Amino acid sequence: MNGQDRSTTLHTKLITTLWDRGDIRSEHIKSAMLGVKREFFIPKLLKLESYIDRPLPIGNGQTISAPHMVAIMAEEMDASPGQKVLEIGSGSGYHAAVVSRSILPGGHLFSIERIGALVKFARRNLDAAGIENVTVIEGDGSLGLTSEAPFDRIYYTCAGPDVPKIVMDQLCDGGKLLAVIGPKYGTQRLIRFTKSGGEVEEEPLSYCVFVPLIGELGY
Numbered sequence: 001m002n003g004q005d006r007s008t009t010l011h012t013k014l015i016t017t018l019w020d021r022g023d024i025r026s027e028h029i030k031s032a033m034l035g036v037k038r039e040f041f042i043p044k045l046l047k048l049e050s051y052i053d054r055p056l057p058i059g060n061g062q063t064i065s066a067p068h069m070v071a072i073m074a075e076e077m078d079a080s081p082g083q084k085v086l087e088i089g090s091g092s093g094y095h096a097a098v099v100s101r102s103i104l105p106g107g108h109l110f111s112i113e114r115i116g117a118l119v120k121f122a123r124r125n126l127d128a129a130g131i132e133n134v135t136v137i138e139g140d141g142s143l144g145l146t147s148e149a150p151f152d153r154i155y156y157t158c159a160g161p162d163v164p165k166i167v168m169d170q171l172c173d174g175g176k177l178l179a180v181i182g183p184k185y186g187t188q189r190l191i192r193f194t195k196s197g198g199e200v201e202e203e204p205l206s207y208c209v210f211v212p213l214i215g216e217l218g219y
Helices: 003-021 027-034 044-050 067-077 093-101 114-127
Strands: 056-057 063-064 086-090 108-113 136-137 151-160 169-179 188-196 199-207
Touching: 003 027, 003 067, 027 067, 027 093, 044 056, 056 114, 067 093, 067 151, 067 169, 067 188, 067 199, 086 093, 093 108, 093 114, 093 136, 108 114, 114 136
Parallel strands: 086 108, 086 151, 108 136, 151 169
Antiparallel strands: 056 063, 169 188, 188 199
16 A cells, blocks of 8 residues: 555544544535545654644644544534635644635635744645635734634634634624633633624533633733
């Protein structure tokens, strides 16, 4: 078996495991995750660990999330084709790539990242993976991205103390926002916010551990 066949086998096996375990619950997200090879988003020295279900370091004190967490968040966000999405924290670009597949055709994802080296890393990875509907922007994600608002979906890939009003205001009516709320270090909580008629409903989901959100309204 050559290297390409081996990576395809490992990729398929990982997605099957996530499906069997219930982390992936819909054919929509299963297809999105099958459409993105994680190996494109891993530093060269860690390529052999691409399809192990755990976070991996990507430099600058940041990580690429474990595939099961990407799957869980994609399911809970429930994005649809044609939607506009904001990701706060680009990292390697892997999470954005998966979500970008779930909003095709017609959807577009904007991702904002404060670390310039990771902006370049994510852009390069997304290009190598053939992802064309993601725009990575360098900036302070704790403030959201007012220039492109409103968004149908917003999600954080880092943990903050709360969701600031300036970010919640960028969510359209009927939209959903996934945030990781909790201490800078330690156990945090994934929370889904749904906006309807000007009111915001808050629903606690799973416990998790993410890197902290750094910025004017972060830590």
